[in-house]
Amino acid sequence: MTDAVAPPVGPAGSAAPASLTAQQVAMEARLKKRHRAETWFKAQGLMAITIAMIFLVVLVGRIVGQGYTTFQTHTLSIPVYLNPERIDVADLEGVNYDYIVAEATMKKLGVQDDDLGLVSGKVMDLISRDFGFQLLNQLKADKSLIGKTVTVTGPFKADADLYFKGEIKRSTEEGDRKLDNQQLDWLDQLEKEGSVKSGFNFAFFKNSDSTEPEQAGVLGAVVGSAMMLLITALIAVPMGVMAAVYLEEFAPKNRWTDIIEVNINNLAAVPSIVYGLLGLALFINWLHVPRSSPLVGGLVLALMALPTVIIATRSALKAVPPSIREAALGVGASKTQTVFHHVLPLAMPGVMTGAILSLAHALGETAPLLMIGMVSFVPGVPEGFTGAATVLPVQVFIWENASERAFHERTAGAIIVLLVFMIVMNAAAVILRRRFERRW
Amino acid sequence: MLTWLSLLFLALFSGAAFMLGKRRAVKTAGGAARVLHSLPGYYGGYAALWAGVPAAALLLLGAMFGGRVEEAMLQAERPAVVQALELDRQEAFFSDAQAIAQGTTPSDVVYEGELKAALDVKVVEARRIENLIRSSVLGLAGVVALAGFLLAFPRLNADFRARNRVEGWVGGLLMTCSILAVLTTLGIVLSLIWESWRFFQSVSPLSFLLGTEWSPQIAMREDQVASEGAFGAVPLFAGTFLIMMISMAVAAPVGLYSAIYLSEYASRPVRSTIKPLLEVLAGVPTVVYGFFAALTVGPLFRAGFNALGAMLIGGPFDGVGQYLMEVQNQMALVAGVVMGIMLIPFVSSLSDDIINAVPQALRDGSYAMGATKSETVKKVVLPAALPGIMAAMLLAISRAVGETMIVTMAAGLQAKLTANPLDTVTTVTVQIVTLLTGDQEFDSPKTLAAFGLGLTLFVVTLGLNIIALRIVQKYREQYD
Numbered sequence: 067m068t069d070a071v072a073p074p075v076g077p078a079g080s081a082a083p084a085s086l087t088a089q090q091v092a093m094e095a096r097l098k099k100r101h102r103a104e105t106w107f108k109a110q111g112l113m114a115i116t117i118a119m120i121f122l123v124v125l126v127g128r129i130v131g132q133g134y135t136t137f138q139t140h141t142l143s144i145p146v147y148l149n150p151e152r153i154d155v156a157d158l159e160g161v162n163y164d165y166i167v168a169e170a171t172m173k174k175l176g177v178q179d180d181d182l183g184l185v186s187g188k189v190m191d192l193i194s195r196d197f198g199f200q201l202l203n204q205l206k207a208d209k210s211l212i213g214k215t216v217t218v219t220g221p222f223k224a225d226a227d228l229y230f231k232g233e234i235k236r237s238t239e240e241g242d243r244k245l246d247n248q249q250l251d252w253l254d255q256l257e258k259e260g261s262v263k264s265g266f267n268f269a270f271f272k273n274s275d276s277t278e279p280e281q282a283g284v285l286g287a288v289v290g291s292a293m294m295l296l297i298t299a300l301i302a303v304p305m306g307v308m309a310a311v312y313l314e315e316f317a318p319k320n321r322w323t324d325i326i327e328v329n330i331n332n333l334a335a336v337p338s339i340v341y342g343l344l345g346l347a348l349f350i351n352w353l354h355v356p357r358s359s360p361l362v363g364g365l366v367l368a369l370m371a372l373p374t375v376i377i378a379t380r381s382a383l384k385a386v387p388p389s390i391r392e393a394a395l396g397v398g399a400s401k402t403q404t405v406f407h408h409v410l411p412l413a414m415p416g417v418m419t420g421a422i423l424s425l426a427h428a429l430g431e432t433a434p435l436l437m438i439g440m441v442s443f444v445p446g447v448p449e450g451f452t453g454a455a456t457v458l459p460v461q462v463f464i465w466e467n468a469s470e471r472a473f474h475e476r477t478a479g480a481i482i483v484l485l486v487f488m489i490v491m492n493a494a495a496v497i498l499r500r501r502f503e504r505r506w
Numbered sequence: 507m508l509t510w511l512s513l514l515f516l517a518l519f520s521g522a523a524f525m526l527g528k529r530r531a532v533k534t535a536g537g538a539a540r541v542l543h544s545l546p547g548y549y550g551g552y553a554a555l556w557a558g559v560p561a562a563a564l565l566l567l568g569a570m571f572g573g574r575v576e577e578a579m580l581q582a583e584r585p586a587v588v589q590a591l592e593l594d595r596q597e598a599f600f601s602d603a604q605a606i607a608q609g610t611t612p613s614d615v616v617y618e619g620e621l622k623a624a625l626d627v628k629v630v631e632a633r634r635i636e637n638l639i640r641s642s643v644l645g646l647a648g649v650v651a652l653a654g655f656l657l658a659f660p661r662l663n664a665d666f667r668a669r670n671r672v673e674g675w676v677g678g679l680l681m682t683c684s685i686l687a688v689l690t691t692l693g694i695v696l697s698l699i700w701e702s703w704r705f706f707q708s709v710s711p712l713s714f715l716l717g718t719e720w721s722p723q724i725a726m727r728e729d730q731v732a733s734e735g736a737f738g739a740v741p742l743f744a745g746t747f748l749i750m751m752i753s754m755a756v757a758a759p760v761g762l763y764s765a766i767y768l769s770e771y772a773s774r775p776v777r778s779t780i781k782p783l784l785e786v787l788a789g790v791p792t793v794v795y796g797f798f799a800a801l802t803v804g805p806l807f808r809a810g811f812n813a814l815g816a817m818l819i820g821g822p823f824d825g826v827g828q829y830l831m832e833v834q835n836q837m838a839l840v841a842g843v844v845m846g847i848m849l850i851p852f853v854s855s856l857s858d859d860i861i862n863a864v865p866q867a868l869r870d871g872s873y874a875m876g877a878t879k880s881e882t883v884k885k886v887v888l889p890a891a892l893p894g895i896m897a898a899m900l901l902a903i904s905r906a907v908g909e910t911m912i913v914t915m916a917a918g919l920q921a922k923l924t925a926n927p928l929d930t931v932t933t934v935t936v937q938i939v940t941l942l943t944g945d946q947e948f949d950s951p952k953t954l955a956a957f958g959l960g961l962t963l964f965v966v967t968l969g970l971n972i973i974a975l976r977i978v979q980k981y982r983e984q985y986d
Contacts, residue, residue, distance in 0.1 A: 100878055114760045115780060118854070121847045122787050128802050129794065192750060206894035305683045312680035328975075335971045336899065336964065337908020339935050343960040346942065347823050354573045360650025369690050376687060402673040430791025433910035433935070437942050459793045465628035466797050466915060474801060481794050492789060 078241030129478050129485075134194075136479025137141040139267035139280075140230045142193065143219040143257065146170040146201065149215045158205055164190055167218070174261065174296060175252050188249055193279050196220040196348070210268030218506040221269060224279035229253055230264065233475070270479060274446050275464070279472035284480050287449045290360055290455035291429060291487075297364025297451065298371055298428050303421045305368075306375025307410075313376070315405045318477045335371040339386040341370045342437030350438060357439035361451045367428040374427070387472020387506045393467060415502035419495045426491040430484065509569045513562065516651060520558030523655050527578060527662055534663040534906040542670035549662050551672045556658035559675070561651035568643035579635050580604065581829075585624045607632035682923030683766070698964055701957035708951045709737045714958055716740060719933075720921035722952045737955055739962070740920040745838065745931030749913060752787055752842025752927055753849055757902060760846075761853025762895065769861045770883055781855075788851035796915030799844035804835035804916060807843075811928065830928075839927040841917040843864065845906055853902050860894030861887060893981035897974035904970040908963060910935040934959050 086094070153161050168186040171177060171193060179186045197220040205211055221227065225244040228234045234243050236250055244252075256262050274286030313330075317323040345366035349355040355362040386409050394404040401477060410417075435441075438459050448455030456464070458480060465477040531549035535541045542549070581600055599617055606629045617625045642827055664669070695838055706714070717822015764784070815830025864887050872882040888895070918930030919940060941956040 100881070104880045108767070108771055108884070111763045111771055113765030115767055115772075118764055118784065118787065118850050119780070121850070122783060125787075125790070125795075125798055125847070126801075128798065132801070157826075184964060235933050305686060308680045309684035309687055312677075312684045316677060316680060317684070326688055329691050332968060333687065333691055334518045335904060335912070335967065337905075337967055338693065338933070339910045339938055340698070340699075340960055340964050340967075341910065342942075343701075343938070343957060344690075344694045344697055347701055347957070348693055352574075353570055354577070372687055372690065378686075400669065400673060402676055406676075426789065430789075430793070432618050432791065432793040433914075433939070436910075436939050438942075441943050459791055462793050462797060463911070463915070467798060477797060481797060484791065485794070488789060488791070 070087070075216045107277065110242055129481050132475065133478025133480075135231045135233070136270060136475050136482075137267050138231065138262045138264060139269065140262055141219050142171075142222060143217055143261050143263070144170050144174055145215050145217045146197075147173075147215045148201070148205070148212050149433070153205070155209060155212065158202060160452050163201045164193075164195060166201065167193055167197040174259070175255060177252075186248075189252070191245075192226040192249060192253065194223050195223045195278060196281060199430050219263075221280045222245055224470065226253055227280060228472060228475070230257070230262065249381040260420055265470075270476075275444060275461065277443075279468075279470050279476060282476055284458065284461065284483055286447050287456050287458045287461035287480070288483070290444075291457040293360035293448060293451060293455065294363040294367065294457055295425060295429055297361060299421070299425055301365065301368035302371040302375050302424070302428075306372050307379050308373075308419055310376045310379035310383060310407060311410065314380050316401070317411065324420075330376050334377060337433075338358055338370055338456070339433040339437065341366055342434030344369065345434060345438045346421075356452045356454075358442050358444075358454045359452045360448060360455045360457075361441060362438050363435050363455070363457065364451075366434050367431060370434065371424040371428045374424040375421055378424065379413070379417045379467045382416025382420065383409060385416060385506070386412050413506070415498055415504075419499045422491055422495040426488050426495070429491070430459055430488060432463055435460050436463070458487070509565055512565055514564070514646065515649070516558055516561055518722075519655075520554045521653055523557035524550035524554035524657075527659065530659065530662050531666075531668070532879055542664050543667050544672075548668035548672050549666070550618055552666075552668045553655060553658045553662065555675050556654035557651050558654075559942040561647040564650055565643065566649045568647070572643060574640050576635050576639055577604070578634070580632050585627070587620045587624050600628070604632050607636060619848065619872035622811065626650070627781065666912075669744070677795055678982075694964065698961040701954055702961045703751045705951060705954035705958045709955070709958075713737065714739055714955075715962075716925055720937070721956055722937075736953065737958075739934070739959065741923045742932060742934045742959070743962075744923050744925075745917070746907055746919070746933040746935075748838050748925060748927065748931055749842045749845065749917060749933055750903060751851050752839060753906045754899070754903060756843055756846025757849035757853050757906075758899060761850045761902075763856040763858050764850070764856035765861055766883055766888075769858050770879065770887070781858075782852060784851040787847075788855070790848075792848065792909060793915075795848050796911040797846050799840050799912055799916035800835070803844055804840045807837065807840055808833055808835050833928050835929060836916060836918040836930045838917060838931045841913045842927065843958050844916060845912050848909070849902050849906060852905060853898060856898035856901065857891075857895055860891045860898065863894070864890045893977050899978070900970050900974040904967040907970075908935065908967050909937060914939050924973035934963050940961075 151164055167190045171189050177185055197218050200218050240246055270283045273281055273283030276282040349362050349365055350357055390408055391404050394408045444456045446453050462477055462480050465473045528546045528550035531546050532539055539546050589594055603625055615935050714737050718740045719738045720741050721736045811830045811833045815827045818827030868886050869882055893906045913933045913936050920930050921932050938956045938959050
């Protein structure tokens with residue numbers, strides 16, 4: 067009876083691999099197929115990871131590749147003769163310093179201006195107007211310089227700088243580049259004579275936005291971002307923590323608190339641009355907070371960061387074991403004392419980590435700020451919390467829209483600055499977590 | 507400035523109240539703090555709270571609404587010369603009067619003759635009103651602070667339950683903060699509905715939701731009779747949908763497979779290096795993705811398609827080749843792919859959490875039956891995690907729909923009703939940004955349309971979130 071269902075295997079010992087039955091062959095084939103499917107599935111997963119990593123490398127690599135040249139700049143030192151014939155002592159502001167500088171450069175290059183001023187025009191295209199401002203300031207400080215020769219050091223115009231950096235190449239068709247062959251010859255000549263120096267671009271960190279790429283810097287945007295983030299932190303962190311403490315420790319569990327909880331979770335998923343609309347309608351049109359000020363930006367971002375701070379704080383509070391609370395209550399502490407003397411301090415590392423991460427997120431946010439008028443040209447450091455300001459991500463957006471090629475380099479440079487800030491903040495959060503987090 | 511100074515004074519006063527209250531409590535106990543109901547600090551705190559908090563609230567309200575009240579009082583009476591002006595000129599007139607009164611820079615408008623005289627009158631009036639409001643707010647705050655202190659101070663004695671009272675204040679403060687989070691939602695909903703309602707008075711909701719032509723720039727002209735129909739948002743919805751689909755086509759498979767690999771196959775060291783790297787990708791600001799899309803991916807795709815077109819021209823697919831030669835930088839595909847890259851870490855980390863939540867016992871059971879790892883994943887783990895993964899995808903879709911910077915920088919502005927990923931399309935968020943950046947008057951349908959779009963966006967993303975939440979709640983397997 068059992069023989070009928072048992073597989074028809076030969077006598078023990080005599081079974082050789084060659085004499086596999088049809089069923090076994092089919093099973094072997096199936097097994098092979100299953101293993102192939104296994105390998106293929108694993109390969110698909112690996113491929114997905116690789117693709118994600120390639121995206122990361124390309125993204126970061128491309129931005130660093132485009133931006134690192136921003137941190138290098140080339141300066142020119144030329145002796146400038148302050149020709150008394152060209153300088154009206156009574157009207158120092160009205161003097162054409164650009165031409166005086168161009169004259170000095172032409173003298174250095176050994177070329178003469180023609181009647182139409184074409185040569186001086188071409189020279190002026192190479193040299194930043196910063197020279198003129200420097201001369202004006204020097205003359206304002208000391209009028210006796212007129213008639214003397216002073217040596218001035220300043221940046222090139224962006225296109226000339228790009229040539230030194232190899233971004234504009236001589237091999238490109240002459241019509242396709244901003245500088246013609248003669249201008250390139252002049253730049254080579256200046257470099258050969260040793261008047262050109264390359265160095266770290268301090269101006270990028272000392273200047274604010276400007277219409278001239280070579281004079282545009284991130285100082286105004288960095289200060290604006292810092293001011294805005296300060297407001298956001300001052301509002302969102304205490305409020306978020308207090309709201310979370312209430313919901314987690316004090317609130318009765320009823321329908322109302324359920325509604326509040328669902329509400330906060332939904333708020334965290336509202337698109338940021340909607341917060342911009344809210345800020346425009348509420349803060350600007352209704353409360354008349356000054357447009358494009360760090361104050362209104364900070365308020366909008368605070369509303370945006372509030373739900374994430376609340377969620378992070380709640381999970382940090384949840385992680386504190388109930389035995390701590392029970393022990394405190396047991397020795398006679400009141401509910402409030404238990405929370406503020408024991409639970410909250412123990413949850414603080416988690417709270418701070420969550421707060422820093424949501425502030426880092428707020429630092430990189432752009433869309434809501436466009437709604438409240440932050441896309442304006444602000445050529446300086448913001449004057450207080452109600453003055454017009456720009457912030458780093460918006461500066462990136464503004465420069466990206468600019469047509470000059472040199473601004474694209476600056477954009478990538480500003481992105482690098484922004485990413486450095488974000489990395490510092492994230493690293494601070496990670497260190498905080500590693501250092502102080504307790505496992506119960 | 508005055509508010510800051512007065513807040514500082516208030517803080518000092520409150521501090522003094524603290525010291526006095528503490529001293530009084532100890533004194534009533536005859537110097538023996540031990541017979542007090544609460545710790546002495548609580549008595550001080552009670553006095554300080556009554557002295558400080560109501561007055562501070564008053565000062566903040568004054569700072570928030572003082573400007574509005576001042577404006578309303580100033581504009582209550584409008585001289586005939588001013589009334590003759592257009593409405594927005596009238597606004598400018600009053601804001602200039604206020605600016606001069608406050609010593610800030612007024613606009614460049616030059617006022618002459620009677621208007622100049624009216625302006626001078628209003629400037630004097632503005633100064634007077636401002637002084638009035640300021641002194642009344644400050645005076646009232648002072649009275650309230652003093653009254654609060656005088657009310658609280660006599661109650662302090664040894665039997666007074668100061669700790670309970672102070673804790674009552676603290677509880678109230680905490681509750682106010684959590685209510686504020688709800689008020690934010692309410693603020694969003696109300697402001698969106700209010701402004702959209704104004705918009706729907708000039709454009710009917712049906713023609714907004716079903717119209718197929720979007721050209722708000724034309725409708726701005728007042729002589730345009732048929733201004734309706736230019737606000738048909740269907741092309742925007744279609745564009746948003748197209749870009750969302752492309753981004754999900756990138757993010758869903760890559761994110762899901764990454765999550766599966768990380769949670770099921772990867773060794774511990776691989777996992778602990780890849781996960782933080784994915785978090786880096788998630789932390790990159792969207793404006794950076796926008797820059798990447800506009801200056802790297804866009805030109806790259808264009809060059810690729812142009813090269814492909816050049817190969818096809820003259821062949822059997824000549825038409826396609828001709829078309830590919832004309833592809834622009836700003837196409838739906840670029841924005842969609844870059845948005846997909848942005849969403850990969852979002853999808854992968856959500857799915858990772860969900861897959862990890864599937865109990866090990868299920869896997870072990872499957873292995874015991876002789877299933878391979880991939881069979882276990884496909885037939886046991888994924889079905890168990892399906893509701894969660896669906897929810898994760900819906901949340902990713904909601905992110906994609908609400909994403910602004912990438913599409914603003916890399917998708918176009920032309921509202922086209924097309925399903926061609928190589929065409930330029932525009933999205934809801936792009937249009938909100940375009941309508942609201944730059945100079946704007948707040949009464950034109952053009953700016954109000956942005957709120958209509960915002961309301962639609964809010965409703966859609968909220969709906970997606972709620973559905974995601976419901977799916978998880980309803981279909982979640984209860985293992986324990």
